[in-house]
Amino acid sequence: MLAESRPDAIETTTGYAALEGSAAWLNLPGRGLLSVAGPDRLRFLNAMVTADLRALIPGEGCYTLLLDARGRVIADATVHAIEEAYLLDTEAGNAGALFTHLDRYLIADEVQLENQSFLFSCIGVEGPRAKELLQTVEIPQPKAVHGAVRWDGGWVTRTSLTGAPGFRLFLSTGKREAVFAALENVELALATHDDVRAIRLEHGKPRWGEEITPRYLGPETGLAQAIARSKGCYLGQEVVERIRSRRLLGRVLVPVSVATTEAVRMGEKVLAGQKRVGVVASAVFSPHLGQVVGFAYLQTEFLNGGHELVCESSRAVVSIRIELASEVEI
Numbered sequence: 035m036l037a038e039s040r041p042d043a044i045e046t047t048t049g050y051a052a053l054e055g056s057a058a059w060l061n062l063p064g065r066g067l068l069s070v071a072g073p074d075r076l077r078f079l080n081a082m083v084t085a086d087l088r089a090l091i092p093g094e095g096c097y098t099l100l101l102d103a104r105g106r107v108i109a110d111a112t113v114h115a116i117e118e119a120y121l122l123d124t125e126a127g128n129a130g131a132l133f134t135h136l137d138r139y140l141i142a143d144e145v146q147l148e149n150q151s152f153l154f155s156c157i158g159v160e161g162p163r164a165k166e167l168l169q170t171v172e173i174p175q176p177k178a179v180h181g182a183v184r185w186d187g188g189w190v191t192r193t194s195l196t197g198a199p200g201f202r203l204f205l206s207t208g209k210r211e212a213v214f215a216a217l218e219n220v221e222l223a224l225a226t227h228d229d230v231r232a233i234r235l236e237h238g239k240p241r242w243g244e245e246i247t248p249r250y251l252g253p254e255t256g257l258a259q260a261i262a263r264s265k266g267c268y269l270g271q272e273v274v275e276r277i278r279s280r281r282l283l284g285r286v287l288v289p290v291s292v293a294t295t296e297a298v299r300m301g302e303k304v305l306a307g308q309k310r311v312g313v314v315a316s317a318v319f320s321p322h323l324g325q326v327v328g329f330a331y332l333q334t335e336f337l338n339g340g341h342e343l344v345c346e347s348s349r350a351v352v353s354i355r356i357e358l359a360s361e362v363e364i
Contacts, residue, residue: 049225053198053233054322057161058225059217060195065156066129066149067204070136071119074143079120082136082269083113084252086262090115095180095191099260100135105251105273108135110242110260112193114182121150121182123193123202125242139269154188155210159222160200168201171216175201196230197237228318235318235327238289238358245287245315245329253277254331256287256359285331287315289358292326294350295319303346304330311336311343327355 052058070079080087085098095114102108109132114121124132129151137147159168168175168190176183176192183190187206194200205213225233240246246255252274253261261274277283292298297319304312317328330352336343343352 048223049229050232050321052223053161053196053225053229055162056223057159057164057167058223058229060158060160060225060230062126062156062158062195062202064126064151065154065202065204066122066124066126066132066151067154067156068122068124068129068133068136069119069148069150070122070145071148072143072145074145075120078140078143078145079113079136080265081267082139083111084261084268084270084274085113086265087113087115087120088265092117093176093181093183094178095182095193097180097257097260099252099255099257100132101252101268101270101274102248103269103273105253105270105277106248107242107246107250107252107255108132108248110246112180112191114180114189114191116182116184121189123191128242154204154206156202156204157210157213158193158195158200158202159217160194160196160198160225162199164199164201167220167222170220173201173203173213173216194239195241196233197239198233232318232320235289235316235329236320236322238327238329238355240287240315240329250287250331251277253283254286283334285312285333286337287329287331288337289355290314290328290330291323291353291355292317292328292345292350293353294326294345294348295324296326296348296350298326298328298345298348298350304332304343304352305346306336306341306343310346311341314345326350 049058083098085096100109109128111122111124133149174183181192189204191202193202298317302314303310312330312332315329317326320327
């Protein structure tokens with residue numbers, strides 16, 4: 035995890051440029067992949083996640099949060115509906131904890147949980163030409179965003195880490211080198227961690243473990259699209275509904291830009307006049323935009339644009355990127 039932007043280190047590298055204008059591949063070691071199978075899988079899993087899974091058919095999927103009973107985020111995941119199960123794709127290192135969490139609430143339901151993380155290695159292919167390049171090397175593609183299709187003993191999912199068009203390849207044992215060779219034939223660049231992070235923050239896409247942590251309540255993440263308002267009971271729903279119905283949301287995560295080329299620290303205070311109104315959650319210099327971009331948790335009363343917001347140390351102006359904050363529900 036990077037604690038601050040590094041404008042001297044993030045340049046228009048091959049990987050950054052490819053993600054912005056063409057496509058690049060991402061090394062994603064340790065991605066968590068859980069399987070939830072059995073006749074009661076929908077009833078059980080729908081009671082554990084914030085999204086509504088009832089309308090999903092095989093080949094479709096959705097992004098969701100998982101909360102504890104206090105409404106705090108314990109993980110995020112992309113749920114992929116397949117014929118006989120749901121697959122949960124989660125961040126590296128999360129699979130064990132998420133398995134334990136789900137298993138704790140599995141009492142009478144006919145559900146089989148399986149941690150399949152060690153069966154696959156994972157890479158991503160992302161960028162505006164990702165679809166075209168996968169077609170070139172004859173890798174199948176799901177039709178729906180967040181969908182999944184079987185491929186050569188593994189899976190291809192339509193999932194993006196950066197917010198650019200993207201796909202994720204869960205490769206079965208022994209297939210990794212062959213896929214790498216195929217990608218090298220089309221001269222697909224490797225995107226580094228810094229490349230990925232810069233593009234991700236340019237696109238205003240938050241990530242578990244950096245902007246989203248167990249410190250925050252589900253509604254505070256600003257991910258209204260991941261929290262269904264019309265489904266039945268799920269773990270943490272009572273807290274979420276109380277915040278919504280009583281308009282108790284005091285702070286929310288929003289994408290921001292900072293009018294500087296200098297480093298902005300994670301944890302930097304955001305001020306309105308002399309009042310502390312928020313904190314920077316992540317920041318990086320954007321070569322494309324020529325300034326720092328990232329995320330900040332801001333008090334909701336200061337989101338209406340009627341106040342000048344600045345970083346405490348540099349006094350650089352902080353602006354909410356309204357075009358990327360359309361999903362924020364206050």
